[in-house]
Amino acid sequence: MTILEIKNLNHYYIKGKPVLNNIDIDLEEGEILSILGPSGCGKTTLLRIIAGLEKEKNGIIQINNRIVSDHFHTLPTEKRDVGLVVQERALFPHMSIIKNVMFGIKFNKAKKQEIAMNLLRLFEVDKYAHNFPNEISSGEQQRVAIARAMAPNPKILLMDEPFGTLDHSLTHQLRIETKKVLKDNKITAIIVSHDFDDAISMSDRVIVIEEGIIKQQGTAKDITNIVREKSLDFSSISEKS
């Protein structure tokens, strides 16, 4: 089943300088998609448009066979059933870890707690349930952030440079863990990254965006091969922001 369908999406801040140009994306249930590109290519904007945090100039977006945005109307973020994880993690500083994860769940308190605890256990941060965000490490914070985004059981999980600020070995470990959790729970996800390894190791499919245009797409394997065959220089893509 198609979970996300984006048709002919265009966006610009200044007329004549497109940020996103004729983007078409389909995403099947349980699929993990990476959007790869250098900073400023428009990938974060695309994610924010999917989440409804920004309104595209034109195009149609469907989530779970429901039009969430087109020329005539647009559904606000909170009604789109999306989860968001950002680079800076953005945990609520005034709430404990468990409260953060419980925040988006719509059940009674006991059930909320149960779901949240399960997620924390999944990411092995359950022992910090009653700590505050500033009391745990950044890797742990990122786990909590992902758990929080998964908690309301969204149709798509959107991750914007989820491992951007973490160190190399931690990133590697977290990639494996996260992918496992996503796959085990059959979660549909989009990961936006400028890091080739992120994209390849996490996802089933990769889209490469440059200057607002989709340049390449295919399975992780395809893309790896393309890179090998054409000796594509990814150094420009991997360039740190």
Added chain:
Amino acid sequence: MNIKSISIALIFSFISSMVFANEVNVYTSRHYDSDAELYSSFTADTGIKVNIISGKGKALMERLKSEGPNSPADVFITVDAGNLWKVQKDGMFQSISSSVVESVVPTNLRGPNDEWVAIAKRSRVMYYNPLTVSADEMENLAYEHLSDAKWIGRIAIRSSGNMYNQSLVASLISNNGVADTEAWAHRFVGNFARKPEGNDRAQIMAVANGEADIAIANSYYIGLMLSGKKGDEQRAAARKVNLHFPSQAGRGAHINVSGIGLMKNSPNKANAIKFIEFLLSDKAQEHIVNNTYEYPLSANVAPSDLIAQFGTGFKEDQTSVTDYGKFNPEAVKLMDRVGWQ
């Protein structure tokens, strides 16, 4: 920002408190514009500079006390006899030996050893609406009568936080005792037309506007209102009411004073006495009665016509004004007990 001028101003203000020149230092809780004119006329006559600090009476008293022997103050002027009594009791005044004082000021309006003297008088009188209160009802009406049931919902008076009311109740305590006064106050408060609000002028306005039939307020307010200085609206209101001197068949109308005392450590004592005598001079008295509409001390000076029209020969309560101070704390507590807000 001009730092230089600030520092000059600062330095000047530090030094100025220490300069001993031909001057007199006045702490006053009277702050009328007209008083400033009066002081400059004193300077013009004598060449003595008048330095002023004005403020609330009790606060100035605290400053005097705290400054002690270092105080630069020569005289203290205040509008309530109770305050004068308190300073005198604390031993911060000294006797004023002046023949002018003796000849002008009656003894009940001076301190026991002439530590302070009155410079102007005011009476706490009644104002009534002649359309709703008959002349019969007003005949010989005394403060004590206002507890009668027939005045229910008809009386306007300001809050008990006001010192004029405190002095009035203190004078009642001095004459009738605490128990009788409390019984009276209890019923009196029950007769109020409204929760006490506003100053004395607001009470007169309430009578003029029909909110109340009778009000208690100081005598000079009617003069101020009739003078038109406060606008046509107030003049029109003042013309609608009549003034009644209370207790004419009894003790007489309650009198309070504006007074001046000579400080014990007065650094410019000679100038201070000149200043006191000046305030009691016909010229100064004339100025006071025509600007503040108080009653004069000097027999040579007549009250302003605006006040005199209501009568000048009324009977004054001879209760010593020092009693106001003595019974003031008791008066306040009594008013708390009867719920006079």
Added chain:
Amino acid sequence: MFEKYLNSWSLLPVICFIFFIAPVVIVISSLFGDYSDNWSHLYNYVLGSYIKNSIYLVAGVLILVSIIGVSTAWLVTNYDFFCKNILEWALILPLAVPPYILAYTFTGLFDTYGTANNLVRDIFNLSNEFTLFPKVRNVPGAIIVFSFTLYPYVYLVSRMAFINQSRSILESGRTLGLNRLEVFYRLAVPMIRPAVIAGLMLVAMETLSDFGAVDHFAISTFTTGIFRTWYGMYDIHTAKQLASLLLIIAIMFIIAEKYSRKNADYSFAGSVFRQFDPLKLKGYKNFLAFLFCFFPIFIGFILPILELSYWAFNYKLDFFNERFITTAWNSFYLAIISAFMCTCLAIIINFSVRYKSNNVLKFLSSFLTVGYAVPGIILAIGVMQLLTFLDASFVGKYLNFLLTGSLIGLILAYIIKSYALASSTIESGYQRVNIRLDDVAKSLKSSGWSLLSSVHLPLLKTSFLTSVLLVVSEVIKELPATLILRPFNFDTLAVYTYIFAAEERMYDAAAPSISIVMIGLLPIIILTRMIRTSRPARRD
């Protein structure tokens, strides 16, 4: 070198601090004296109603002030609507209006025969008995007066906090199912809670210490009780004891507030910003947002100015003479000097607390902060006693001048009175300066003065200016301490206003009142300009 800093940054602030808290301690020391019989009278008859009214008053003011201050701040930081750019700074204008002046305006307008009721009667040709507006001389009336003059404290801190709030946190809230309104009250507001509480503390202290407005409305509060005991019962000792109780309650609140946010570090995760464009409001929402922000300005600023101008032009214009210029200048330079000194003191103390983790100072500083909760005149008496003590013990003997009756006393009183304003501003400014910066600076051999002047001060520029602004507007309005501590022949605008207003000669008081507001406005306008330009550009 290091040793020297160690000593000066730990010891020096404590020593200079003792000088500043001495007057407060003098007031509190009354608690250790005798208790007069007046206590049983107070206890039996009036204390209950003083406390009850004070609690109603403060609670009402805090609720209303939170609503006005926080929501207007949210509107102007997150939405774009009609006149928003003007409203954004105009919302602080009521700071220039002292509560007592708004109280006078209110009675002038809404009393039975006030301007507003007369106007209604004239327009609709109604009888004399008709009154449209409810009575204002009561607790609800006082709540309105305080709220509409004091909300800018909450508005200022909330706006600053909202601006610095991490956008991605709010966006996470949206993806977790909150709509815009829910994001506001479930995330944005709880996250700025410490800032709001700091603002509310200031409002509560100012409300508690005010005498002018409640006296004018004849409401018996704790403060009017203090004065009644002093003025009426001639018992200043008991009055001081009452004031000390007020102080101790305030100290307890301050300490409780400091410890309440021990656990969660609110400044956390606020380091990465994403500026997102304010949402443009259209149609009726546009109008409502405008109205909502305009209303507090109207009540707290425009209305009193209109009424005062009406009085002034009708009755007295000869006020603006040479004497006025001296008086205005007095108000102005005293305010500026006090504001700078007060802000510098706050910076030195906060720096010392941060740099040397000076916990003694941290504890002591709550004692100075409560200066704001003391009625000005009681504080002034503490200052006076300190000065006369110094005069008697050495200053007068060896230096040939007296501290009493000099401007030093006045400035000292102003500093103690407004230290809370400066300190809370500087403290919140410091919270936004990452402590890592200090470590880096220290590693670059910058410590003590050099750390303060080359790293902290540039980063604290906005807070510095805000603090100066708040203290200036406070000092210009300050009255009771000025009255009792000033030198001979020294007037400020507030003194002028008081002289007339105390006699309810509102027509005469109008011109100086307007001048207070206008002179108070000047630094507000200049400083908001500077604050605006000094705000560092935020990254995308």
